[in-house]
Amino acid sequence: MRFFQRTGIREFWRVAVIAAAWLAIGQSGFAGAKAERSPWEDSIVTVEVTRRQYDFIQPWTQRNETYKKQGVVLGPNQILTTADYLNDLSLARLQKNGRGPWVGATLAWIDYHADLAVLTTTNAEFWRGLKTVSLADPAPTAGSLQIMRWRNGNLENRKGEIARLAVRRSRLSFIEHLTLEVDSEINGAGWSEAVTIGGKLAGLTTSQDGNNCLAIPAPFIKFAVQGATSNPRRQMGFFDFVWQKAENPATLAQLKLTGEPRGVIIIDKASGADKSGLLKPKDILLQIEGFKIDTDGNYTDPNYGQLLLENLSTRGKYAGDKVRLTLWRDGQQLEVAYPLPRAEYNVEMVPEEVFDQAPEYLVAGGLVFEPLSEPFLRSWGAEWKRKAPFRLTYFDQEKPSEERPARVLLTIVLPDPFNLGYQDYRFLPVDKVNGKIISRMPDLVAAFQQPQNGYHHLEFGPGESVRTMILEAASTEAATRRVMEKYGVPKEKVINQP
């Protein structure tokens, strides 16, 4: 993990742009219509997913949205696709040949950090005639390839040129892995279109920006599939440290590095996931698994040349595996076996994603509490980092601590005579309730069960517009019921156990 500056992953505009482009294609047809049957027609299928979308300002409300994307036959009873848009799934269907009947499907597994999933169906007829793809491993590094997808019953086949192989953040996660960058005239890609070369699958697309498409390359797919299908299952890991380039000779001299400038300087933890204590600020990271790290943070990969060191966190290593790091500390070289921390969204103060669960909330006397998360902040739209309240967005810069691993907010107040005088307060980070520090929703539930002398004492941060509120404990429940009835809130709370 380099500087741990996340860019919003799931830009809302992307859907609109891609949908518009898709529509345009559908109306105008496309070049490259098949002249004869392509063998890929037996390996690429259409995936239709319907998922629940939540309104995080009114977390008890939801709507369904349906998307179409592509998948490939990974093996018997396995359709591989990207994990994007498969979260909070309510219905999945598969269609082969670009037309004909849809069959119901279920998730065999999904790895959001790797952005990959496998669907399956018990419909035996569906599998008939389908052929498993073979993966291009190692990934091609130059030359032409094809991007394929089903459109209006035809397999669209667009030419692409490999721009480069680089290490990038996963589309749905902070982990970084090998990524295939392809230049192509295709429009609206990024929906798991198959990228093929020489009859093999080179990757699955994840996004498109102009003529540049990003794809998960086959070697990483192979690695993720192996992890997901292992017993026990292997999870993605990541380097839980922030580094800076070591281009400044004076800084290296300060750190007593002798010889040629090399390595990068570890300056901080990225989150709180690494509990090993093996790394210290101002360590110079010289080698990873024997690969020398240069002052820009690159190593020379035997297959792909210069790559960022983060690739070594997802190159054959899973969470929990030991990675051999060569460090320079206090004028001495040393080696440590760094256990790769597991990539989990909740290692961050503000989780980047909250998948496959309804938003947590609690209504108490009309006061609505929710955990702070990026999905919540995205309620302010694609530019939430600029538009959401600054203090809330700044939590995204903070690292979790033992005492405060996450934050809970008073998001809104549903007006009621009980809370008269509090109605205008909103988006306040909760500090304590009834003297108990509140980090997660279960803390809040527990704290509300322990009123003090008949009152609930709510405390917010000193930088907020109000520090304290008092609720009468005995009448809170009745007020909650009244508010739920008045505002159509179906449940008093939704709390997910960690």
Added chain:
Amino acid sequence: MFRRLFFGLLLTCAAVAGAEPEKSVVRITTFTQQPVFDAPWRFESVRRASGSGFVIRGKRILTNAHVVSWARQLVVYRYQDPRPYLARPIFIGHDCDLAVLEVENPDFFEGMEALEIGELPKVRSTVVTYGYPAGGEQISYTKGVVSRVEVQAYAHIGNRAFLAVQTDAAINPGNSGGPVIQDDKVAGVAFQGMSGLENAGFFIPQPVIQHFLRDVEDGKLDGIPELGLRLVALQNQTYRKFLGLPDNDLGARVDYLYPELSAAKVLRPDDVLLQAGAYPIASDCTIIYQGNRVNVSAAFGEYQRGEAMPLKLWRQGRETNVSVTFGSKRLDQAEGNQYVLPRYYIFGGLVFTPLSLDYLRSFGANWADATSAELRYELFFRRMETPDKARPEPIVLATILSHDVNANFSIRGRALIDSINGIRIEKMEDVVRAFESSTNAQDAIEFVTQHNLECLNHAEAKAANAGILSNNNIKQDRRL
């Protein structure tokens, strides 16, 4: 909706305390030059602007602070007199946006009479603005009614709010500093408008003017002191019951106390202020002030530094009387708008300057997008949330003057300094001390942001300093 200052074009005239106030109103032309906060030895190009003012007792001119801020030259003109007179500010109250000028040539005041400061005008009463707004060279008059009297944010300093009067009399750019007249007396000083509102201008009323004039009577400007508390409405019945308060509309709750200011010595969180001086305080934090319901801060604004205000409050189930002595105004270097030349220090091409709102605003209207979240947090939240980690004067590496000695820095500026050579940087003097007392081969600079570390070869940087300054036309390596 935001407030804008009506400066940039002209105003004011004089009048005998009779029927010709325009003769006491003067036009002020200013030539201003602001420093470049990001390159604090430099200045922006000289700008010409104009505003208004009026003669007050003691052969002085009263105008807005924002009219004369950063002025390199002030020229004042009498009513229908083309002759320019040089003037200079003797007091600038940035918090209340008022300034007093004196004119070098005493002949300027010949035949002019001071305008008398009147009373706070009644709502719906008529007022006339006098000034030199855009659209012409001669004095302009606009008539309107007093729409309302309230506590409003003062746009010039940006982080203070005082009593202000809204009128539908046109107040346009250039009117700033000019008098608003009622019954031949000054009802206020025109000073700002509000985007999005039509036919709405604002003037500084008599209580604020008098506070300012009384403040400077001793030849020293203290500014409008702050109690240093956050008072919030107390209208939730449960909260009132919890505090044992009667079920009425009296009393506002002390929610937060700024540790370094006066109120913290006397008040406690959850004290309920019932009365400030002679003003009963309502549960929505308002008082009745000369017939207007306004925020209680209008009552606080009647006191000068060092004066004591009696407070009646509710504490632990009973009424208590205390007295709060107003101390100095808020120590708000970190909040900017100090209108003083920025401090800086340059070593090895690294330019250090204090973090301030002025510094951030120097990046333009969208400064929030041009600066890191860490800088904004440090400025606006740090002192309240983690006062033990707050620095009296946070210092930023503003920019780097390129040279071989610093060419390999990966951070090029706009970054908050944590420490230099192990010395925690709390103020600019720490930076100077850290470099000038260094005996290290390298100077190690650690940043707050991401804890980056960058180093300079001390001897090489020291040797290069003079050349760097010379190459960049910088006369001094510091302004402390």
